[in-house]
Amino acid sequence: MATTVDKIKGIEDEMAKTQKNKATSFHLGQLKAKLAKLKRELLTPQSSGGGGGAGFDVARTGVASVGFIGFPSVGKSTLMSHLTGQHSEAAAYEFTTLTTVPGQVQYNGAKIQMLDLPGIIQGAKDGKGRGRQVIAVAKTCHLIFIVLDVNKPLTDKRVIEQELEGFGIRINKQPPNIKITKKEKGGISITTTMTQNHIENDEIKAVLNEYKMSNCDVAIRCDATVDDLIDVIEAKSRSYIPVIYAINKIDAISIEELDLLYRIPNACPISSEHGWNIDELLEQMWEKLNLRRVYTKPKGKMPDYTAPVVLRSNACTVEDFCNAIHKTIVDDFRIAIVYGKSVKHQPQRVGLTHELADEDIITLVKK
Ligand SMILES: Nc1nc2c(ncn2[C@@H]2O[C@H](COP(=O)(O)OP(=O)(O)OP(=O)(O)O)[C@@H](O)[C@H]2O)c(=O)[nH]1
Ligand SMILES: [K+]
Numbered sequence: 001m002a003t004t005v006d007k008i009k010g011i012e013d014e015m016a017k018t019q020k021n022k023a024t025s026f027h028l029g030q031l032k033a034k035l036a037k038l039k040r041e042l043l044t045p046q047s048s049g050g051g052g053g054a055g056f057d058v059a060r061t062g063v064a065s066v067g068f069i070g071f072p073s074v075g076k077s078t079l080m081s082h083l084t085g086q087h088s089e090a091a092a093y094e095f096t097t098l099t100t101v102p103g104q105v106q107y108n109g110a111k112i113q114m115l116d117l118p119g120i121i122q123g124a125k126d127g128k129g130r131g132r133q134v135i136a137v138a139k140t141c142h143l144i145f146i147v148l149d150v151n152k153p154l155t156d157k158r159v160i161e162q163e164l165e166g167f168g169i170r171i172n173k174q175p176p177n178i179k180i181t182k183k184e185k186g187g188i189s190i191t192t193t194m195t196q197n198h199i200e201n202d203e204i205k206a207v208l209n210e211y212k213m214s215n216c217d218v219a220i221r222c223d224a225t226v227d228d229l230i231d232v233i234e235a236k237s238r239s240y241i242p243v244i245y246a247i248n249k250i251d252a253i254s255i256e257e258l259d260l261l262y263r264i265p266n267a268c269p270i271s272s273e274h275g276w277n278i279d280e281l282l283e284q285m286w287e288k289l290n291l292r293r294v295y296t297k298p299k300g301k302m303p304d305y306t307a308p309v310v311l312r313s314n315a316c317t318v319e320d321f322c323n324a325i326h327k328t329i330v331d332d333f334r335i336a337i338v339y340g341k342s343v344k345h346q347p348q349r350v351g352l353t354h355e356l357a358d359e360d361i362i363t364l365v366k367k
């Protein structure tokens with residue numbers, strides 16, 4: 001019987017042979033959906049061995065974690081030691097790092113975990129080396145530093161992006177604005193709010209059929225591709241993670257070359273060894289993590305600015321704030337008084353569901 005890898009190869013070959021036009025769009029949609037399903041199968045640990053983060057995952061600490069991904073010897077461990085003071089063996093030979101090495105930085109009052117990871121190679125997502133376990137750890141991080149060696153061609157960047165994408169990671173991207181609502185009967189109905197330049201209704205139907213979704217409403221509010229549609233269907237195995245390209249070893253290049261690096265979006269040129277531009281890397285990290293510092297103000301006293309409660313933007317309600325302090329606090333909660341960007345009136349009384357903004361000040365009032 002053909003293995004999953006063989007089947008994937010077969011479909012990819014067929015897709016390469018098929019010209020995209022109106023007549024083939026249904027068939028191509030079908031192939032793409034089949035491919036996505038097989039790739040997911042490949043990433044599910046029990047079906048193929050490997051995959052998963054087993055052995056590589058470590059206890060998570062802090063409010064967010066940042067994973068370091070890159071080819072061997074680009075300087076990930078040197079960066080780790082420099083950022084966190086946590087020693088991670090660095091050397092001139094490849095695959096010096098063999099497992100996840102955790103460390104921590106404190107930035108703007110937030111504890112942020114750094115995960116130095118082993119180097120990956122091309123084909124990692126397909127099971128080459130330990131790449132799959134490594135990428136599986138990165139997939140659970142809130143931010144990824146893709147570490148690149150400035151001396152190597154920037155094609156490395158594209159190769160690493162493809163490895164991550166093949167593993168269901170979507171880089172610096174929001175989930176596509178497509179909503180699929182299943183229903184009992186009535187077939188497939190598609191509504192769009194703008195011209196679709198990449199996708200035909202036939203293709204959409206082919207994909208949905210392949211997923212046995214023959215009764216549903218599809219609302220497309222973006223200029224979607226087939227891949228976008230599949231990402232929405234496969235939402236459970238997709239992770240949307242911000243990325244910063246940490247372009248390392250800039251001590252080895254000229255100022256003119258450095259100027260060029262700044263044109264790459266989301267790039268931060270650094271030298272881990274010399275500690276150059278690490279401040280900017282941390283600033284960019286802070287921006288991408290989009291964390292919210294909330295200061296507590298005991299009734300009748302000044303706010304405590306020394307120790308903010310730090311929340312992530314997807315869990316930043318007053319209730320999340322209470323839970324971050326102690327699980328039992330919500331039981332006694334009556335109202336919160338908030339100053340800051342999240343409220344119209346200064347101060348304003350709010351309930352548990354109110355979303356807090358960065359640098360808000362809060363006083364909890366008990367029952
Ligand atoms: N010139 C220069 N060399 C660096 C810099 N950072 C790291 N190196 C050197 O690059 C080599 C590899 O560094 P590591 O930190 O071990 O690289 P790594 O990415 O962790 O490597 P693996 O764990 O093997 O994947 C070492 O010889 C470092 O001294 C830098 O900023 N400039
Ligand atoms: K190395």
Ligand SMILES: [Mg+2]
Nearest residue numbers: 076077096097
């Ligand atoms: Mg290393």
